[in-house]
Amino acid sequence: MTEATGGIEMEEDTSGKVKKFLYVNRKAPYGTIYALESLEVVLIAAAFDQDVSLAFLDDGVYQVVKGQHTKGIDVKNFSPTYRALEGYDIEKLYVEKESMEARGLKESDFIVPMKIIGAQEMAGLMQSQDVVLSF
Amino acid sequence: MLHTVNKSPTERNALDSCLKHLTKGAAVLLIEDGVYGALKGTSTTKTVEQALKSHPIYALYPDIEARGMQDRVIDGIKLVDYNGFVDLVAEHANVQAWL
Numbered sequence: 345m346t347e348a349t350g351g352i353e354m355e356e357d358t359s360g361k362v363k364k365f366l367y368v369n370r371k372a373p374y375g376t377i378y379a380l381e382s383l384e385v386v387l388i389a390a391a392f393d394q395d396v397s398l399a400f401l402d403d404g405v406y407q408v409v410k411g412q413h414t415k416g417i418d419v420k421n422f423s424p425t426y427r428a429l430e431g432y433d434i435e436k437l438y439v440e441k442e443s444m445e446a447r448g449l450k451e452s453d454f455i456v457p458m459k460i461i462g463a464q465e466m467a468g469l470m471q472s473q474d475v476v477l478s479f
Numbered sequence: 480m481l482h483t484v485n486k487s488p489t490e491r492n493a494l495d496s497c498l499k500h501l502t503k504g505a506a507v508l509l510i511e512d513g514v515y516g517a518l519k520g521t522s523t524t525k526t527v528e529q530a531l532k533s534h535p536i537y538a539l540y541p542d543i544e545a546r547g548m549q550d551r552v553i554d555g556i557k558l559v560d561y562n563g564f565v566d567l568v569a570e571h572a573n574v575q576a577w578l
């Protein structure tokens with residue numbers, strides 16, 4: 345059956361098991377490339393229909409703050425992209441309460457609705473994943 | 480002496496260490512992720528406000544604005560643009576960067 349394709353199986357089974365992926369974001373945007381790179385990987389992985397969650401803790405909470413205007417530093421403002429994640433069925437976005445509060449931020453400061461959870465709940469979320477990717 | 484700090488105070492201790500090493504007439508300029516040190520209501524605000532009593536502290540506005548922090552800057556911290564950055568460097572005899 346695979347003779348016509350030179351032995352390459354054309355109808356490959358891509359349905360495999362759906363795994364739980366967590367992207368852990370702990371760095372502020374712009375000062376380093378981590379935040380942008382994380383978002384790039386999230387968008388790429390979105391094509392694979394996995395169970396994706398995004399966590400923002402420590403300085404990572406700064407990534408999702410409203411009102412970013414980057415013209416003055418001549419760098420791409422990637423913060424509106426967080427609003428587009430919903431269109432890729434990425435809807436589980438978590439902010440760690442302790443990190444938010446230590447930075448004087450509140451729920452209404454974020455660019456998209458975030459689930460605010462405590463460190464202990466965050467630990468449980470991390471524990472429950474198949475794959476954890478850190479940025 | 481002009482001291483520049485380009486790291487977030489909640490990620491590295493560059494700001495903390497810088498503030499401990501200020502001598503008479505020294506000024507501090509917060510740039511890049513260092514501008515998170517210029518914010519009200521954070522875990523580092525008190526330390527910065529204390530230093531502000533004896534030393535001028537500046538923050539680079541384009542970096543503040545890029546991060547969406549324009550309405551959160553501590554009263555008394557002066558905002559400068561890139562020209563202001565150059566002026567500060569020219570006004571001081573030497574510069575130390577805290578990375």
